[in-house]
Amino acid sequence: MERPLAWRSVTSIAVLLFGVLLALSPGYGYHRDELYFRVLSEHPAWGYVDQPPLTPMLARAGIALFGDTLTGIRVFPALSIAILVVLMALVARELDGGPAAQFMVALGTATGAYALMAGHSMLTLSFDLPLWAATILLMLKALLREQPRWWLAAGAMIGLATYNKHLIAMLVIGLAVGLLAAGPRRLLASPWLWAGALVAVVIALPNLLYQITNGWPQLTMAAALSEDKGAEMRVLFVPMQLVLFGPVVSIMAAFGFVRMWRDRRVRALAIAYPVAAALTLISGGRFDYTGGLILMLFAAGCVSVEAAGRSWRTALVLNGLGSALIALPLIPASVLGATPVPAINEVSGESVGWPEFVAAVDGVLRTLPPDERARAVVMTGNYGEYGALAQAGVPRVYSGHNQLWEYGPPPESGTTAVLVNIGPGGRALFASCERKAMVDNGVDLDNEEQGMPVYLCQGLERPWSTIWPMWRHFS
Template identity: 75%
Template structure:
């Protein structure tokens, strides 16, 4: 058994975090991913071309239980953030941390910028972080306690995590490399670790079957993301490791790596971080793919900080960092002043959560200008799932998109010869006899994001049937 479990202060931190997140949930508005998940939630499936089903289905559950509002869809992310806080505190305890280390780990996690963003908004990472933390906790119990039965619990969590993102494979790869390089290698031969791997495979089987039957769409999606953002992600990787949960957390995480390395029992999880970082850099993955392992190192660092009698210094530093993280991650800056701050440049979630009502008004204004008979037949085609989701939320009929999974919801009906095109380039507009710009999106606060300044085109005279040309509208990003 480890040190006493400081459940009261840890639970208080977790509860306070969820209350704050829910209180601030209406700020700015839906993020584009939430608008997409809301649409996918209306089409339950074992998987989608760009992701497994967990996050869309949690969106469906949130809407059913708490209402079809921005707050309703964000209840589960807030609860997931609270669970993450508890799990990271338990990781600190597993590594020998007493009450002070556990509270520090909980507080630092709760106030990290990435935790706040993931808890404020319904994103896949909202649930990926606690799933990674749970898997790491169970692996640590198998290694540090020498109770190999915990490999089964770790395997079950890994299998479950595949229904949210397949990124959990990066953790498995990192841990396997760590065991091979740093030991204890006997774990690789243990029937319990192989039993955990088998259990993970069994739990994940329906998800894998979906991928096989549908030609591994996740690989197509991953290749598209790497081609689209790979170079940028490689440049941002190192600086964003420092910003992800805040610079103080990153500094403490460095000491955590050293502490793990000195303990032969848990060297493998320490090695998992650099392995995951290298794989992410080579593949051009997002800089946040290593977030779960940063929290492991931070928890270990909290134990080391307390042992070195640096608790007060670390606590003050984390408190200062918390203030910066809060302003960066949460809707604390009034929307009218947001454009004049560095927040939109750093926090994509905040930037892309502003202006959807103005976007919808621009599109519906063009649609409403049509004669009634033409308006009834007109279709709207968008270039992105966020635009599609915003229009669906507003109740606009006959909306289509070729973006990711939404392509499967088409093609538009054959009588849709009149189309309102948004975020569609010259190639798409060339398929019509005539196209003219009828409106331009203006969010009214001068915030530069993907929708600001977006032209809205009215096109007439479709040259070929939608059923014939729909394949060319499909794109992944």
């Protein structure tokens, strides 16, 4: 018999979370990814070299509906994580969790560090977590209820998820390995399972066609990310599994793994976690790629400890307080750099100092005579810098970073350029380059832009159309 859903407590947590996230949305400033999504949203496409189109298009919708402000662009992430809370409670119910287990899952999900980060800022993670949760819920319905038609719905959700990130493939691979290793293998012969796979492919087809016709840029991007930070991500993987949603959630997830392992009907999904972990370590991917599966195991763990709910609820509250300090803009930006928070939550450090960055670059431009300033271009090293300048209205900004390279080259008249975060190879293309300013975020926070020199370069010695391929880079 299906357990009742604890609608009142679960929806109360979701609505409260949504309100808190919106209230805190103006904190710090834009994250570099949000600035990038603003730019991509002005160039609608089926895909981009570094990501599918869903998150940029939701940024476009948020700006259109709620205004081109920090809060406006963050409404959909906050709503998405509120939906995640409800979905995870449904996952717990599907695993035979009663109202107490569902409440714990909702509480732990809503106060987990990465859920709070994803709800506060617009990241691809903001929408990937609920998409994984919905897919896992539909898979559990197919596995536990022995109603194979649910595979069609799961396939549809997988296809939709590919428009946000292709990482949903890790869940599919994990389930496949789990079914082969632990069964029930009869499912592999189910026409409903394969029909679901076909639905996923059909829905994802425009996305796949973009990749095929553009030479699989996502593979190029993945290789660049692995080369850039792969070793660092492998070192951080294990400790960050404890930090993603807080140590209490991780401990409860361990109980959940045992519970799902013991139930042959869902053992394949339990195996999906170590498979995804192995794939992440091998590829040098980010440690948060397993986040959706950690939440699934956490939901199962809440069912296991439901009888001892009071002590676990207290632990989850304490876990949530620590997560909030890490994930939300509760610490004043003026002292943020003196805390360990930016080292744990890179989103916070990458959301501070953009107005000062823009002022430094614009200040150099304003030193030029009006006629020269009208022709000058700005070259940036990464998409956050490009996005900050574009958001501030600085004209003729270009970058070779990821998708932004596609929006160049600069006009041939731009023989004078302000260069920021550009190495000596780029500066060598000009007859002269002089350092004119230094970026100071004013809060002594050591992020990528802090202390960055701003160069004024004049006398471009070769046409932009000739040298533009040299500027392209992925990271």
